[in-house]
Amino acid sequence: xxxxxxxxxxxxxxxxxxxxxxxxxxxxxxxxxxxxxxxxxxxxxxxxxxxxxxxxxxxxxxxxxxxxxxxxxxxxxxxxxxxxxxxxxxxxxxxxxxxxxxxxxxxxxxxxxxxxxxxxxxxxxxxxxxxxxxxxxxxxxxxxxxxxxxxxxxxxxxxxxxxxxxxxxxxxxxxxxxxxxxxxxxxxxxxxxxxxxxxxxxxxxxxxxxxxxxxxxxxxxxx
Ligand code: 6PG
Numbered sequence: 038x039x040x041x042x043x044x045x046x047x048x049x050x051x052x053x054x055x056x057x058x059x060x061x062x063x064x065x066x067x068x069x070x071x072x073x074x075x076x077x078x079x080x081x082x083x084x085x086x087x088x089x090x091x092x093x094x095x096x097x098x099x100x101x102x103x104x105x106x107x108x109x110x111x112x113x114x115x116x117x118x119x120x121x122x123x124x125x126x127x128x129x130x131x132x133x134x135x136x137x138x139x140x141x142x143x144x145x146x147x148x149x150x151x152x153x154x155x156x157x158x159x160x161x162x163x164x165x166x167x168x169x170x171x172x173x174x175x176x177x178x179x180x181x182x183x184x185x186x187x188x189x190x191x192x193x194x195x196x197x198x199x200x201x202x203x204x205x206x207x208x209x210x211x212x213x214x215x216x217x218x219x220x221x222x223x224x225x226x227x228x229x230x231x232x233x234x235x236x237x238x239x240x241x242x243x244x245x246x247x248x249x250x251x252x253x254x255x256x257x258x259x260x
Contacts (some may be wrong), residue, residue: 045232045253053090053222056110056259060220061094067216071157072104072129080139081206082131083125083170084123084207089221091160092131102138106118108153110161111171111205112144114193121200144191144204148228151191155186161254163221165229166198167242171205173198174241183246185238195246203237212252218246220257227258 039260050056062078071078075182082088100140112122117125124143132141144150151152161169168174172182172254181187182205221230232242239245248254 039241043250043253044248044256046255047066048255048257049258050215050257053259056220056222056257057090058095058219060091060097060160060257062241063218064095064160065098066102066230067158068105069100071215072101077104077106077154078157079108080195081108081110081156081211082127083110083152083160083220084126085162085164087162087220088160089126089130091220092127093133096131096136099135102136105136105139106142106153107136107139108142108150108156110159110211111203113200113203114145117143117145140260150204155191156210156214158216158218159211160192161211161219161244161247162215163219163226163229163233163244164198165225167229167233168198169242169244169247170211170221171196171199171203172243172246173203174243177242179243181207183243185209185212188192208246208250211247212250214252216255217247217252218255218257220246222259224260227260230256230258 068078104192113121115121163169176196178194
Protein backbone atom coordinates (compact mmCIF):
# COMPACT_ATOMS: atom_id res chain seq x y z
CA UNK A 38 0.00 0.00 0.00
CA UNK A 39 1.23 3.48 -0.85
CA UNK A 40 1.65 5.71 2.19
CA UNK A 41 3.89 8.64 1.29
CA UNK A 42 2.03 11.78 0.39
CA UNK A 43 3.41 13.88 -2.40
CA UNK A 44 2.00 17.37 -2.56
CA UNK A 45 4.91 19.03 -4.29
CA UNK A 46 3.68 22.58 -3.94
CA UNK A 47 0.66 24.40 -2.54
CA UNK A 48 -0.61 27.41 -4.45
CA UNK A 49 -3.11 29.18 -2.23
CA UNK A 50 -5.11 32.16 -3.55
CA UNK A 51 -7.47 34.65 -1.97
CA UNK A 52 -9.88 34.70 -4.87
CA UNK A 53 -11.15 32.41 -7.64
CA UNK A 54 -10.17 34.95 -10.26
CA UNK A 55 -6.47 34.98 -9.35
CA UNK A 56 -6.39 31.20 -9.00
CA UNK A 57 -7.92 30.77 -12.46
CA UNK A 58 -5.53 33.31 -14.01
CA UNK A 59 -2.43 31.74 -12.43
CA UNK A 60 -3.43 28.16 -13.19
CA UNK A 61 -4.18 29.16 -16.79
CA UNK A 62 -0.78 30.86 -17.09
CA UNK A 63 1.04 27.87 -15.54
CA UNK A 64 -0.73 25.42 -17.87
CA UNK A 65 -0.06 27.61 -20.91
CA UNK A 66 3.66 27.81 -19.97
CA UNK A 67 3.85 24.03 -19.61
CA UNK A 68 2.12 23.46 -22.96
CA UNK A 69 4.47 25.95 -24.60
CA UNK A 70 7.50 24.12 -23.18
CA UNK A 71 6.16 20.81 -24.52
CA UNK A 72 5.52 22.33 -27.96
CA UNK A 73 9.04 23.77 -28.03
CA UNK A 74 10.49 20.39 -27.09
CA UNK A 75 8.49 18.07 -29.38
CA UNK A 76 6.24 20.17 -31.59
CA UNK A 77 2.97 19.26 -29.87
CA UNK A 78 1.31 19.00 -26.46
CA UNK A 79 -1.54 17.16 -24.77
CA UNK A 80 -3.70 18.62 -22.01
CA UNK A 81 -6.17 16.55 -19.97
CA UNK A 82 -8.76 18.45 -17.97
CA UNK A 83 -11.48 17.54 -15.50
CA UNK A 84 -15.15 18.35 -15.74
CA UNK A 85 -17.56 19.38 -13.02
CA UNK A 86 -18.31 22.94 -12.02
CA UNK A 87 -14.92 24.12 -10.66
CA UNK A 88 -12.88 24.52 -13.87
CA UNK A 89 -15.13 26.92 -15.86
CA UNK A 90 -13.32 30.16 -14.98
CA UNK A 91 -9.91 28.54 -15.46
CA UNK A 92 -11.05 27.28 -18.89
CA UNK A 93 -12.17 30.77 -19.86
CA UNK A 94 -8.86 32.35 -18.80
CA UNK A 95 -6.82 29.62 -20.54
CA UNK A 96 -8.81 30.00 -23.77
CA UNK A 97 -7.63 33.63 -24.04
CA UNK A 98 -3.90 32.94 -23.78
CA UNK A 99 -1.97 33.12 -27.02
CA UNK A 100 -0.02 29.88 -27.50
CA UNK A 101 0.21 27.69 -30.65
CA UNK A 102 -3.16 26.02 -29.90
CA UNK A 103 -3.24 24.20 -33.24
CA UNK A 104 -0.47 22.01 -31.84
CA UNK A 105 -2.42 21.19 -28.67
CA UNK A 106 -4.69 18.19 -28.15
CA UNK A 107 -7.22 18.59 -25.35
CA UNK A 108 -8.92 15.65 -23.72
CA UNK A 109 -10.73 14.80 -20.50
CA UNK A 110 -9.37 13.02 -17.45
CA UNK A 111 -12.80 11.40 -17.15
CA UNK A 112 -16.26 11.62 -18.68
CA UNK A 113 -19.88 10.93 -17.86
CA UNK A 114 -21.39 8.57 -20.46
CA UNK A 115 -24.11 10.92 -21.68
CA UNK A 116 -24.68 12.58 -25.04
CA UNK A 117 -23.04 15.96 -25.57
CA UNK A 118 -26.48 17.53 -25.54
CA UNK A 119 -26.66 16.73 -21.81
CA UNK A 120 -25.77 19.41 -19.25
CA UNK A 121 -23.79 16.63 -17.50
CA UNK A 122 -21.41 16.15 -20.44
CA UNK A 123 -17.84 17.19 -19.68
CA UNK A 124 -17.15 17.39 -23.43
CA UNK A 125 -19.92 19.96 -23.70
CA UNK A 126 -18.35 21.96 -20.86
CA UNK A 127 -14.94 21.92 -22.54
CA UNK A 128 -16.36 22.86 -25.94
CA UNK A 129 -18.31 25.77 -24.43
CA UNK A 130 -15.75 27.17 -22.01
CA UNK A 131 -12.28 26.10 -23.19
CA UNK A 132 -12.41 25.55 -26.96
CA UNK A 133 -13.18 29.17 -27.70
CA UNK A 134 -11.17 32.36 -28.30
CA UNK A 135 -7.51 31.43 -29.05
CA UNK A 136 -8.05 27.85 -27.87
CA UNK A 137 -10.66 27.26 -30.59
CA UNK A 138 -7.71 26.09 -32.72
CA UNK A 139 -6.95 23.14 -30.39
CA UNK A 140 -7.89 19.58 -31.34
CA UNK A 141 -10.41 18.01 -28.97
CA UNK A 142 -10.36 14.28 -28.22
CA UNK A 143 -13.72 13.29 -26.69
CA UNK A 144 -13.97 10.08 -24.67
CA UNK A 145 -17.58 9.04 -25.31
CA UNK A 146 -18.13 7.34 -28.68
CA UNK A 147 -14.44 7.57 -29.55
CA UNK A 148 -12.80 4.14 -29.98
CA UNK A 149 -9.39 5.83 -30.34
CA UNK A 150 -9.57 7.83 -27.12
CA UNK A 151 -7.22 5.47 -25.26
CA UNK A 152 -4.54 6.05 -27.90
CA UNK A 153 -4.06 9.69 -26.87
CA UNK A 154 -0.37 10.54 -26.24
CA UNK A 155 0.82 10.76 -22.62
CA UNK A 156 -0.43 13.97 -21.04
CA UNK A 157 1.95 16.90 -20.73
CA UNK A 158 -0.41 18.43 -18.18
CA UNK A 159 -3.35 16.89 -16.32
CA UNK A 160 -5.67 18.91 -14.10
CA UNK A 161 -7.69 17.00 -11.53
CA UNK A 162 -10.69 18.03 -9.47
CA UNK A 163 -11.99 16.38 -6.32
CA UNK A 164 -15.50 15.61 -5.12
CA UNK A 165 -16.63 15.98 -1.51
CA UNK A 166 -16.73 12.16 -1.29
CA UNK A 167 -12.97 12.07 -1.95
CA UNK A 168 -13.20 10.98 -5.60
CA UNK A 169 -10.96 12.32 -8.30
CA UNK A 170 -11.15 11.60 -12.03
CA UNK A 171 -13.85 8.86 -11.89
CA UNK A 172 -12.09 7.02 -9.07
CA UNK A 173 -15.21 6.87 -6.88
CA UNK A 174 -15.60 5.12 -3.52
CA UNK A 175 -17.43 1.86 -4.31
CA UNK A 176 -16.49 1.98 -8.00
CA UNK A 177 -16.96 -1.45 -9.60
CA UNK A 178 -13.53 -1.27 -11.28
CA UNK A 179 -11.78 0.98 -8.77
CA UNK A 180 -9.00 -1.54 -8.06
CA UNK A 181 -8.27 -1.80 -11.78
CA UNK A 182 -8.35 1.99 -12.20
CA UNK A 183 -5.72 2.35 -9.45
CA UNK A 184 -3.60 -0.66 -10.46
CA UNK A 185 -0.14 0.42 -11.62
CA UNK A 186 0.28 -2.83 -13.56
CA UNK A 187 -3.08 -3.30 -15.30
CA UNK A 188 -1.73 -2.09 -18.62
CA UNK A 189 -5.03 -0.22 -19.11
CA UNK A 190 -5.10 3.47 -19.98
CA UNK A 191 -8.85 4.18 -20.12
CA UNK A 192 -11.62 2.13 -18.51
CA UNK A 193 -15.37 2.16 -17.96
CA UNK A 194 -16.44 2.40 -14.35
CA UNK A 195 -19.73 2.50 -12.42
CA UNK A 196 -20.24 3.75 -8.89
CA UNK A 197 -23.22 4.59 -6.69
CA UNK A 198 -22.12 8.23 -6.33
CA UNK A 199 -21.21 8.76 -9.98
CA UNK A 200 -24.63 9.63 -11.38
CA UNK A 201 -24.10 7.72 -14.61
CA UNK A 202 -21.61 5.21 -16.06
CA UNK A 203 -18.21 6.80 -16.49
CA UNK A 204 -15.07 6.56 -18.56
CA UNK A 205 -11.84 7.39 -16.79
CA UNK A 206 -8.16 7.43 -17.54
CA UNK A 207 -6.36 5.21 -15.05
CA UNK A 208 -3.96 6.18 -12.28
CA UNK A 209 -0.83 5.02 -14.19
CA UNK A 210 -1.93 7.19 -17.15
CA UNK A 211 -2.33 10.20 -14.85
CA UNK A 212 1.00 9.51 -13.20
CA UNK A 213 2.77 9.65 -16.56
CA UNK A 214 1.70 13.28 -16.99
CA UNK A 215 4.53 15.80 -17.15
CA UNK A 216 2.62 17.96 -14.62
CA UNK A 217 -0.24 16.92 -12.37
CA UNK A 218 -2.33 19.57 -10.63
CA UNK A 219 -5.24 19.26 -8.21
CA UNK A 220 -7.62 22.22 -8.48
CA UNK A 221 -10.11 22.55 -5.63
CA UNK A 222 -12.04 25.49 -4.21
CA UNK A 223 -13.92 26.20 -1.00
CA UNK A 224 -13.67 25.38 2.71
CA UNK A 225 -15.55 22.09 2.40
CA UNK A 226 -13.08 20.64 -0.09
CA UNK A 227 -10.17 21.93 2.00
CA UNK A 228 -11.49 19.79 4.85
CA UNK A 229 -11.98 16.81 2.53
CA UNK A 230 -8.40 17.20 1.33
CA UNK A 231 -7.15 17.36 4.93
CA UNK A 232 -8.93 14.10 5.61
CA UNK A 233 -7.54 12.57 2.43
CA UNK A 234 -4.01 13.55 3.43
CA UNK A 235 -4.44 11.70 6.75
CA UNK A 236 -4.01 7.96 7.15
CA UNK A 237 -6.79 5.74 5.84
CA UNK A 238 -7.73 3.37 3.02
CA UNK A 239 -7.55 4.56 -0.57
CA UNK A 240 -10.84 2.78 -1.27
CA UNK A 241 -12.62 5.17 1.13
CA UNK A 242 -11.18 8.29 -0.51
CA UNK A 243 -9.65 7.34 -3.85
CA UNK A 244 -7.99 10.76 -4.28
CA UNK A 245 -5.48 9.29 -1.79
CA UNK A 246 -4.17 7.04 -4.55
CA UNK A 247 -3.12 10.14 -6.48
CA UNK A 248 -1.82 11.96 -3.40
CA UNK A 249 0.23 8.90 -2.42
CA UNK A 250 1.17 8.00 -5.97
CA UNK A 251 4.33 8.07 -8.02
CA UNK A 252 3.89 11.59 -9.38
CA UNK A 253 4.17 14.85 -7.43
CA UNK A 254 0.97 16.89 -7.34
CA UNK A 255 0.66 20.69 -7.22
CA UNK A 256 -2.37 21.90 -5.28
CA UNK A 257 -4.31 25.00 -6.39
CA UNK A 258 -6.83 26.17 -3.79
CA UNK A 259 -8.85 29.25 -2.91
CA UNK A 260 -11.74 29.77 -0.46
C1 6PG B 1 -16.44 14.68 -13.21
C2 6PG B 1 -15.08 15.17 -12.87
C3 6PG B 1 -14.78 14.98 -11.42
C4 6PG B 1 -14.71 16.38 -10.82
C5 6PG B 1 -15.10 16.40 -9.36
C6 6PG B 1 -15.27 17.81 -8.84
O1 6PG B 1 -16.71 14.46 -14.35
O2 6PG B 1 -17.26 14.54 -12.30
O3 6PG B 1 -14.07 15.06 -13.73
O4 6PG B 1 -13.73 14.20 -11.05
O5 6PG B 1 -13.43 16.91 -11.00
O6 6PG B 1 -16.31 15.73 -9.23
O7 6PG B 1 -16.40 18.36 -9.42
P1 6PG B 1 -16.91 19.81 -9.08
O8 6PG B 1 -15.94 20.74 -9.66
O9 6PG B 1 -18.25 19.89 -9.79
O10 6PG B 1 -17.04 19.89 -7.61
